[in-house]
Amino acid sequence: MIPALSIALKVMPVAGGAAVIAWRIQETRRPVSAAGILIPPLGMSTGFSMFLWPPMRVPLTWAALALAAGAFVLAVPLLRSSRLYREGERVMMRRSPRFLLILLGLLAVRLALEDYVGHLVSPLQTASIFYLLAFGMIARWRSAMYREYRHLTATGEGTGETAQGQADSD
Secondary structure (H helix, E strand, O other): OHHHHHHHHHHHHHHHHHHHHHHHHHOOOOOOHHHHHHHHHHHHHHHHHHHHHHHOOOOOHHHHHHHHHHHHHHHHHHHHHHHEEEEEOEEEEEOOOOHHHHHHHHHHHHHHHHHHHHHHOOHHHHHHHHHHHHHHHHHHHHHHHHHHHHHHHHHHHEEEOOOOOOOOOO
């Protein structure tokens, strides 16, 4: 593997994790909006264009498994630690003390799996697989948040929970 690519594959997830943590802290200080919930996964979906380049492609079964693992395994901690609530006319996100630990844990899992998967497939395919994992996780988390946001704005109730009512009381 090219040394610069190897270094980038190690540094970029850590930098991305730090950016997500900083963004998440800022996110809990402002009201939540439908656009604020939906734009991150929509913006991230442009990454599917990477599969137009043949070296980035992975077998369909791998892609399906990566999406499913992201949506049904990695999204669970995010779903359980994200709560929306009404504050007057605004919908806010309640900061969970465990959220930082969850993000750091997901980053650790990603780095550990990257080494394992990186020995089995090319670095570009490894990137594709982890993109699909992340997309599955973000799409499920944000869709649950959006459903709860719509419920809160439609009913005007005081407190809500994302993930079909599975929120921890942190």
